Amino acid sequence: MLVFHGTSTGFDALMPKIDCIYYHNKFTFTPSSVICVHNQAAQPLTSFTTPERRVVKKVGKETHHLWKKRDSAGSGQKALNLVRIVSQCPNEKEAVYGELNKWIAWETEFPLIAAAKALRILRKRSQWKRVIQVAKWMLSKGQGATMGTYDTLLLAFDMDKRVDEAESLWNMILHTHTRSISKRVFSRMISLYEHHDLQDKIIEIFADMEELGVKPDEDTVRRVCCAFQKLGQEDNRKMVYKRYSCQWKYIHFKGERVRVRRDGWDEDYQ
Template sequence: MVKKAGKEEHHLWKKRDSAGSGQKALNLVRIVSGLPNEKEAVYGALDKWTAWEAEFPLIATSKALRILGKRKHWIRVIQVAKWMLSKGQGMTMGTFDILLLAFDMDRRVEEAESLWNMILHTHTRSISKRLFSRMISLYCHHDLPDKIIEVFADMEELGVKPDEDTVRKVAHAFQKLGEEEKQKLVLKKYLTRWKYIHLKGERVRVKRDPWDE
């Protein structure tokens, strides 16, 4: 019997997310959590954290941002995200999303607007539905109906279809601005005539009430 030699495997890519990225993220969270609330102290510690890295620890930093977000440490989210962006790293929709959320929770509307304008000018065609919804939610939380309509106008211009929750926020904004006709048009255009409810353990499709429900 002749035993065939096994095929040699060749990997054309190298996995960058090492098993240690989770531990690195937790270490970063521990470092920033024990610092005074000063930009110089935070940035200095973060620079020290990356000093011996061959390449920027993007995955670990992104994980640390998610951990800080879950713990509702919004100021630290803002500091770490800004530091990462200052290094030219993490320019992704995920980073922008958690940073906008942190600005919202920390009531820093002007900074959120500044970031949003940058996103609009540099990532126009790649802005996700989630990011539009995030900005509309931020303006909703801070009772700025006119700003909601501005974001919605950009959304329509770029052909991004809003989800149901966003549609209702936009409709409510039109209502607050005294534009009931536009409110009805938005609901009619974007809400389907059917919705799904759970009845006796089953998912059932039912007809909606009129558009102004």
């Protein structure tokens, strides 16, 4: 192996010195700072190993929250516990409210998810008095003031035959949430008045729907038409039916969903 020592000219300040090595009929160039010259009996040049890179993991900044976040984990068990507590209470407002206040005594924030699940459980079990008690307690705490809670409470008033309380709640909803009342709550109130044969009240609710631009669903149109018919106002009934009724319906024919005209329905109401 022959070694030729040489340096670059003109770029000494920028380029390192380079040694030219003739080895096995080939020229190789290596920097002079790391050259390793072997004699003829020495082994071939060995490759230099690069140092291993250490992987440094960045540790994230820990955040500490003063209040617990609202989490649905464990809300089902809390809801069942609430249902059990309420079911064992005597039917008195003070006793029920006292137990409910104990239920949230150690909570950092109001367990709204658990309370909503408890309302659904009580509704499925048709425990309407308990639904009214829990819903009123939630609203007294400033919690759960949603259309879903109002709909459940109106249904409980309907099933428990508390028309006066339902009307008070409806007036509050109408004056507080004028432009955000859902079609479902309107339909619930009309259904309540139909169950108690209050035809004039149905017409009033329907007038509020038209004033606020809420389009009634099919069941509401049917109830309003029946109310006009019982009041002897055939012209108004036909006008409502013509304006809001749907001319098509879907039926299952030979395993397929088919849209057909409502001819039978038209015969009954036109």
